[in-house]
Amino acid sequence: MTLIRRQAARGARGTATRRRANAVRVGALAVMLLALTGCANNTFTRIGFPNPVTEQGKVTLSLWQGSWIAGMLVACVVWGLILWAVVFHRKRGDKLPPQVRYNMPIEILYTIVPFVLIAVLFYYTAKDENTIDNMVSNPKVTVNVVGFQWSWEFNYPQYGVASDGYMWGFGPLPVLEIPVGEVIQFNLTSTDVVHSFWVPQFLFKRDVIPGHPNHFQITATQTGTYTGHCSELCGLYHSRMLFTVKIVTPAQFQTWIAQEKAIQKTASGSTQ
Ligand SMILES: [Cu+2]
Secondary structure (H helix, E strand, C coil): CCHHHHHHHHHHHHHHHHHHHHHHHHHHHHHHHHHHCCCCCCCCCCCCCCCCCCCHHHHHHHHHHHHHHHHHHHHHHHHHHHHHHHHCCCCCCCCCCCCEEEECCHHEEEEEEEHHHHHHHHHHHHHHHHHHCCCCCCCCCEEEEEECCCCCEEEEECCEEEEEECCCCCCCCCCCECCCCCCCEEECCCCCCEEEEEEEEEEEEEEEEEEEEEEEEECCCCCEEEEEEECCCCCCHHHHCCCCEEEEEEHHHHHHHHHHHHHHHHHHHHHH
């Protein structure tokens, strides 16, 4: 009798040790995931996204990462349940398992859980979409973007400056220059077909539709030079419809505006 009790006590101690070890493993995994997503910034932790260079892009990135973490947690639960069923409920003989017609609590659970998951994803998507689409009434710089087959023109109405160029392969690309740390408003119009304004590092694209002006604002967080694209198939040379994005300091931006003004003044003077 004593031997049985000793064996039972040893068994209980073993189970407790295993539980503790599992808890440590789960904790370590959670810490590792948090460290990966919270601190490191690389293509793996961004799950393929480019490094965002706008405040709005950072919101998009966190939504993307959060959705993946939620998806992976659900996947782990599902894979765990599948493995548990495969390992612990495998066929052990010819005796059939208890046959039931339905299990009401389980059926209610797997109806409610997907609704809860969708509601949570919907809530965060709607919340972040409102943040990204938020427009303030006094942007620092306004850029009127005109899309056409197959290039772009960027007009700065506050300064009377227009910046254009050529489609890729035919000459210099149009340049979109903006200052870092300031609210920039973009007004998008098209003169012919539907285009789409896309800068991968903004983690954002918006359609450029004839007869339907679109608007959005961004605040750039770091300087740099990037390539913008048209991401709506708009005809033969759609893939060449590129532009250069230069995010510069406000002082550099003012210098560039002054240079462009001088160039345009000279050009208009020489044509007269
Ligand atoms: Cu296009």
